[in-house]
Amino acid sequence: TWSNVPAGPPDPILGVTEAFLRDKDPRKINLGVGAYRDENGKPYVLTSVKKAEESLTADKLDKEYLPIAGLPSFTQAAAKLAYGADHQLVQTGSIAVVQSISGTGALRIGGAFLARFYPHSKTIYLPVPSWGNHTPIFRDSGLEVKGYRYFDKSTVGLDFAGMKEDLKNMPEKSIVLLHACAHNPTGVDPTPEQWIEISDIIREKGHFPFFDMAYQGFASGSTVRDAFAVRHFVAAGHEIALSQSFAKNMGLYGERVGAFSLVAADPEQKARIESQLKIVIRPMYSNPPLHGARIAGTILNRPELYAEWEQEVKGMADRIISMRDRLHDNLVRLQTPGEWEHIKRQIGMFSFTGLTQPQTKVLAEKAHIYMTADGRISMAGLNGGNIDYFSESVSKAVKG
Numbered sequence: 001t002w003s004n005v006p007a008g009p010p011d012p013i014l015g016v017t018e019a020f021l022r023d024k025d026p027r028k029i030n031l032g033v034g035a036y037r038d039e040n041g042k043p044y045v046l047t048s049v050k051k052a053e054e055s056l057t058a059d060k061l062d063k064e065y066l067p068i069a070g071l072p073s074f075t076q077a078a079a080k081l082a083y084g085a086d087h088q089l090v091q092t093g094s095i096a097v098v099q100s101i102s103g104t105g106a107l108r109i110g111g112a113f114l115a116r117f118y119p120h121s122k123t124i125y126l127p128v129p130s131w132g133n134h135t136p137i138f139r140d141s142g143l144e145v146k147g148y149r150y151f152d153k154s155t156v157g158l159d160f161a162g163m164k165e166d167l168k169n170m171p172e173k174s175i176v177l178l179h180a181c182a183h184n185p186t187g188v189d190p191t192p193e194q195w196i197e198i199s200d201i202i203r204e205k206g207h208f209p210f211f212d213m214a215y216q217g218f219a220s221g222s223t224v225r226d227a228f229a230v231r232h233f234v235a236a237g238h239e240i241a242l243s244q245s246f247a248k249n250m251g252l253y254g255e256r257v258g259a260f261s262l263v264a265a266d267p268e269q270k271a272r273i274e275s276q277l278k279i280v281i282r283p284m285y286s287n288p289p290l291h292g293a294r295i296a297g298t299i300l301n302r303p304e305l306y307a308e309w310e311q312e313v314k315g316m317a318d319r320i321i322s323m324r325d326r327l328h329d330n331l332v333r334l335q336t337p338g339e340w341e342h343i344k345r346q347i348g349m350f351s352f353t354g355l356t357q358p359q360t361k362v363l364a365e366k367a368h369i370y371m372t373a374d375g376r377i378s379m380a381g382l383n384g385g386n387i388d389y390f391s392e393s394v395s396k397a398v399k400g
């Protein structure tokens with residue numbers, strides 16, 4: 001029956017982990033997938049998460065289905081985290097919000113809703129490059145996918161002029177995907193001043209901004225500072241779409257906790273939108289998982305856990321920043337050819353090192369160091385125990 005099914009290629013990011021697991025060398029390092037590791041290279045369960053789970057266990061809750069739109073105490077708190085607790089739209093109830101299967105699910109719900117109801121366009125523009133999964137998510141949602149200039153190889157920074165030009169040249173009212181903070185894979189974000197200009201152009205052109213916020217808190221260590229772009233756009237009058245993930249900032253990866261929201265003009269419009277979001281969700285998975293939403297909801301709604309969580313997010317962000325400094329200083333000290341300032345300048349989970357595909361291949365084969373073929377490394381995979389070995393291996397690979 002299935003002789004017509006061709007073998008598909010592995011996921012380019014998750015495939016790196018498979019290669020890493022096959023390697024038996026004790027020095028091996030996995031810098032492929034973006035998942036936080038502690039100073040000992042181990043997965044990290046946040047103390048605030050453990051406390052929330054203990055509290056949930058003590059409550060002896062049942063396992064009934066959630067509503068289609070998810071756990072209201074969680075989704076309301078997620079909206080407050082993104083838009084600001086005292087924001088007028090949050091208070092008037094003009095933000096349509098549903099729970100999602102983490103960030104991926106939120107993007108998929110949003111893509112499907114826009115494909116069905118956005119009246120002006122069926123094309124979404126992604127930054128080049130973007131997270132590898134964006135293209136298949138939106139294509140499978142029923143949208144056409146195109147790109148806008150974002151990354152400038154020569155400066156290893158933002159191609160701001162190219163980005164603005166592309167935003168101006170798109171057909172009016174196009175859908176534009178923006179990484180809210182900590183751009184994946186480049187680690188390059190616009191400055192607040194640049195965000196304000198981007199917002200102005202998007203308003204002049206009537207484009208529809210769709211924010212992907214997978215790393216709130218991971219960029220600067222502050223969830224408020226990392227929400228700057230989202231909050232500025234809303235304050236400037238944009239009706240945005242927003243995907244939120246709690247995979248990274250709460251370390252809830254496998255629990256699949258996220259939210260999708262849309263800014264509506266008023267509560268009546270919001271209610272109509274939510275009714276249609278439920279119709280998008282019902283035939284996909286009926287209703288979302290319970291446990292992770294309870295954990296995130298408990299943390300977001302209980303002030304002492306919230307405060308502890310904020311400290312833990314900052315701790316993760318700060319450890320990554322300290323690894324950037326050490327990697328940069330090591331590469332300079334080892335007189336590695338090239339400029340390495342970008343490693344310190346880049347933001348969030350990743351560094352786009354500038355290593356070439358042949359160099360990444362040499363690093364895997366000779367040094368047992370694994371990263372994606374585009375030279376992206378997950379900074380969180382580095383720690384005091386492997387940073388010197390990593391720096392020396394990179395330096396050798398660059399010297400050739």
Ligand code: PLP
Pocket residue numbers: 034101102103104105131179184212214245246247253258
């Ligand atoms: N968007 C971006 C930019 C990401 O890097 C990721 C991956 O972490 C996601 C969305 C979605 O991840 P998840 O579905 O695990 O929340």
Ligand code: TYF
Pocket residue numbers: 011013014032033034035131133184
């Ligand atoms: O870019 C990353 O590493 C994260 C994790 O199919 C991820 O976004 C990678 C690939 C994938 C799902 C999650």
